[in-house]
Amino acid sequence: MTKMKKLLKLTKGNRLxxxxxxxxxxxxxxxxxxxxxxxxxxxxxxIGDKPIDAPVAITNLIAKVGGREVLWRxxxxxxxxxxxxxxxxxxFLFLKGKLSAQAAENxxxxxxxxxxxxxxxxxxxxxxxxxxxxLIQRCTSDVETVRKFFANQLVQIGRSFFMVTFALxxxxxxxxxxxxxxxxxxPFIFVFSYVFFKKIKHTFEEADxxxxxxxxxxxxxxxxxxxxxxxxxxxxxxxxxxxxxxxYRDFTFKLIKLLSNYWSLxxxxxxxxxxxVLISGVYFAVSGExxxxxxxxxxxxxxxxxxxxxxxxxxxxxxxKMTVSLGRITEILDVPVEQEYGKAIKPEVxxxxxxxxxxxxxxxxxxxxxxxxxxxxxxxxxxxxxxTGSGKSTLVHLLLRxxxxxxxxxxxxGTELKDIERKWMxxxxxxxxxxxxxxxxxxxxxxxxxKLDSEDVEIHNAASSAAVHEVITSFENGYDTIVGEKGVxxxxxxxxxxxxxxxxxxxxxxxxxxxSLSAVDAETDRIIRTELNKKSSDNTTFIISHRISTxxxxxxxxxxxxxxxxSMGTHDELIMEDGIYRRIWxxxxxxxxxxxxxxxxxx
Ligand SMILES: Nc1ncnc2c1ncn2[C@@H]1O[C@H](COP(=O)(O)OP(=O)(O)OP(=O)(O)O)[C@@H](O)[C@H]1O
Numbered sequence: 001m002t003k004m005k006k007l008l009k010l011t012k013g014n015r016l017x018x019x020x021x022x023x024x025x026x027x028x029x030x031x032x033x034x035x036x037x038x039x040x041x042x043x044x045x046x047i048g049d050k051p052i053d054a055p056v057a058i059t060n061l062i063a064k065v066g067g068r069e070v071l072w073r074x075x076x077x078x079x080x081x082x083x084x085x086x087x088x089x090x091x092f093l094f095l096k097g098k099l100s101a102q103a104a105e106n107x108x109x110x111x112x113x114x115x116x117x118x119x120x121x122x123x124x125x126x127x128x129x130x131x132x133x134x135l136i137q138r139c140t141s142d143v144e145t146v147r148k149f150f151a152n153q154l155v156q157i158g159r160s161f162f163m164v165t166f167a168l169x170x171x172x173x174x175x176x177x178x179x180x181x182x183x184x185x186x187p188f189i190f191v192f193s194y195v196f197f198k199k200i201k202h203t204f205e206e207a208d209x210x211x212x213x214x215x216x217x218x219x220x221x222x223x224x225x226x227x228x229x230x231x232x233x234x235x236x237x238x239x240x241x242x243x244x245x246x247x248y249r250d251f252t253f254k255l256i257k258l259l260s261n262y263w264s265l266x267x268x269x270x271x272x273x274x275x276x277v278l279i280s281g282v283y284f285a286v287s288g289e290x291x292x293x294x295x296x297x298x299x300x301x302x303x304x305x306x307x308x309x310x311x312x313x314x315x316x317x318x319x320x321k322m323t324v325s326l327g328r329i330t331e332i333l334d335v336p337v338e339q340e341y342g343k344a345i346k347p348e349v350x351x352x353x354x355x356x357x358x359x360x361x362x363x364x365x366x367x368x369x370x371x372x373x374x375x376x377x378x379x380x381x382x383x384x385x386x387x388t389g390s391g392k393s394t395l396v397h398l399l400l401r402x403x404x405x406x407x408x409x410x411x412x413x414g415t416e417l418k419d420i421e422r423k424w425m426x427x428x429x430x431x432x433x434x435x436x437x438x439x440x441x442x443x444x445x446x447x448x449x450x451k452l453d454s455e456d457v458e459i460h461n462a463a464s465s466a467a468v469h470e471v472i473t474s475f476e477n478g479y480d481t482i483v484g485e486k487g488v489x490x491x492x493x494x495x496x497x498x499x500x501x502x503x504x505x506x507x508x509x510x511x512x513x514x515x516s517l518s519a520v521d522a523e524t525d526r527i528i529r530t531e532l533n534k535k536s537s538d539n540t541t542f543i544i545s546h547r548i549s550t551x552x553x554x555x556x557x558x559x560x561x562x563x564x565x566x567s568m569g570t571h572d573e574l575i576m577e578d579g580i581y582r583r584i585w586x587x588x589x590x591x592x593x594x595x596x597x598x599x600x601x602x603x
Contacts, residue, residue, distance in 0.1 A: 006330060010111065010146070014103040021099035022158045028092035029162040031085050033170055034058075036300040038085070040293030042078045046071045050291055055173065096155055104151035108143055115139050115329065121337040124402040125362075133216030138332060141211070142325035149322040153315045160308035160315075167301045174294050181280045182302055185273035189266060189309050196262050201320035203258060207251040208324055213244050270306045277302045341404070342419035349420075349428035350413045351378040351509040351540030353399070358408035360398060368394050369563045372408070376556065378509075381533075381541040383551030385581060386560035392544045393434065395560070396512045399542075401425050430508035432516035436499030438490070443472055444479040446498055451506040462505040465531040467524050468497035492519035500528065512542045517550055525550055548585045557581065 011018055037054050044050040046068060052059050062071065071077055119135065164186075171179040221228060221237055228237050281295045290298075353376045360369040369391045376382050384392045398405050401422045410417040417425070430450070438446050447459050454462075459479065463469040471494055475481040483489060483498075490498065496519050503511065511532075517525045529550065532541065545551050552571040559566045559574065559581045567579050574581040 006326060010107050011103070011150075013110070014106050017099050017103040017106075018154075021096045021103065021155055024092045024096040024099065025155050025159050026162045028089045028096065029159060030166055031089040031092070032304065033166045033301070035082055035085050036297045037170065038078060038081055039300075040291070040297045042071075042075070042293075043296060044291045044293035046075065046078060048292070050293075053174070053291075053294075055170075100155045101151050104147050104149075107150050108147035111143050111146065111329065112139065115143070115332060118333055118335075118337060122332075122335055123338045124397075126335060131212075131216045133219035134212045135332070136219065137212045137215045138328050142208075142328050145322055145325040146329065149319065153319060153322070156308070156311060156315050160312055163305055163308045167305045171298065171301060174297060175284075175290055178277075178281065178284065178290060178294070178298055182273075182277050182298055182305075184276065185269055186305070186309060189269050189273075189306075190312070192266065192269065193309075193312050196258075200255070200258055200262075201324065203251065203255050204321045205324045207248070207255055208321075208328070210244070210248045210251050214241075214248055217241055217244055266310055270310055273306060274299075274302055338422060340421060342416065344421040345415070345419055346421055346424040347413065347415050349425070349509045351538075352376065352413045353510070353540060354409075354411045356409045356411070358398070358405050358410055360394060360403065360405045362394075362403070367563060369398075369405075372563075372565055374556070374558060374565065374568060376540055378413075378540055379538050380555040381543065381553070383543045383545065383554035383557045384560060385545065385548075385551055385557060385584065386566070387580070388546075390560040391563040392560055393514055394563075396431070396514060396542055396544065399425075399510065399512070400429050400431060428508055429510040429512060430503040430506060431512040431514060432496070432499050432503045434515045434518075436495060436516065438483045438495060438498060440483060442477075442480045442482050443475075443498060446483060447479075447502045447505055450502050454505055458505055459501075462501040463498075465504050465528070465534075466497040466500035467520075467527045467531065468494060468501055471497070493521070493524065496520060497524075497528070504532075508539065510540050510542075512544075514544045515546065517543075517545060517547070522547070522549055529553070546584075548581075548588050 037058060041052060041054050041058060041062070045052045045054075052062060052068070062068065065071060065077060116139070119139075168179065168183070171182055217240065221241070228234060277298055281290070281298050284290045285292055285295045355372045355374050358369060358372040359367060361367045372395065374382075384395060386392055394403075397403055398410060399417070401417065401420075404418060412420060412425075439449070444456075444459060447462060448454050451458070456479075460469055463472055463479075472479055472481070481489070496516050500513070500516060517528060520528070525547070526549070533553075543551055543554060548571075551557055555570070556568065557571060557574055558568050559579065561580055567574060567577055567581065569577075575585055576582075
């Protein structure tokens, strides 16, 4: 879609406001053009004795008032006319400002909502790779640039257009030769502005990109400030920021330099034009070719005309910035939202799951899961163990349809997973992520997110099942304790448990715990699992863990290695086999025995 079409599309729903704003600026410009004509007639034909040489409307008006004689005796009428015209101009300028601001605000609001909606519906893969600092910049400062364009610059372009057209008509009606002199440099100013606009666009783009880099570093640094401090990386981070900051400053300097060159050169062109009008105007007035009033009209028009022309360079340069911003916004909007390729049905999910020869790769030719086949009955608990990077999280992410498997088949109660609507599937699967995210809200609100209408008692029950109720009630504000950004006021284990409570509050047929008990001690882990067993005998549960004690009671344990199922069975079966599972079990067992012996010695 061309930029013009994109711009037009944005004004949808606000076009009437815009048309009225543009009409208002047309009226205001026309009125401001009439004023010098009144001065001219007053000077030449009311105070002076020249025949009236003005547009028909003004001649008719003079006749209606009573003719030249009456006006000469009541010269205040001419002043009053100027005052009235100034007031009319003011009213229309006010209307223009109000309506265009209103339209621009509406456009900006629509754009923000559209962006936010779109971002929410983008595929998981997009978010994994996107830089949030850059996204934030696009949703805030880029939208602001477009808003400013619609609020100010677009109507300003209209003003320039009307100004040039009206002035040209008026000047031509007075003197063709003078009109030619008054317009001789104007095309050069236009061409100059256009060339400048082309040149500055690229620099604006670079500066904007660099601003995005700065925002990203800042955002990343603030969220990872604890890592920076813990590793004593402050000076490295400061240097890195300083380097990018310097680059940003250099781009801005370059822009300022270009802009100042532009303003000085456009000043020179404008002053040359005014000088030409003054010199030739005075010459023609002295030689009697034009009247004094006509000279006043030409010099006033020139002053009025050159300002919008001068401004045009700025508007065009801002337009460059605006098209860049618009491009950056549409770049997000052009990313396709998560599509439903299958039938998008919403069957009742009971929890029977089967994987048949499933393979998956994030990047082409780099398989992550190979030929995975297993079956889980409703209500069973399946544990997935395996070395880090073996594909455990990937496997459960497939169940949520965050990614679609490349080969094989996954069936949920006999229905192909790809045919089940993504949102529907996600509303039937409760997952506790490896690194749970908590909002900077109260604990209660964080738990309620999964079920907004939940009663206090349900919240407390979920928290009890996650073995965190007592911890919460020990806080001064209990469930109303606000969790700091990303839950810094809570310990890692407490955070995990609040996240578990959030998942348990809604009774989902499938539950997934992705290494989500890693930050709690073995005893709390056991309490939570006992609670889970009590609560979720009907739920099909997946537990990913590196801790054998967490998975040993599972109905089925899947051992993944390099994306393949190495072995599968119950704990008792697996410890009989020579493999990863037995090795991990032996290591953890000997560690436990060692810890117990040490404890006994200390006692
Ligand atoms: N979004 C992604 N894009 C590309 N590759 C990815 C992505 N997520 C994971 N991988 C890769 O896929 C492989 C499996 O990752 P996965 O997170 O499933 O392993 P895991 O067994 O859960 O590891 P851990 O125990 O450390 O959590 C790894 O090699 C990882 O680098």
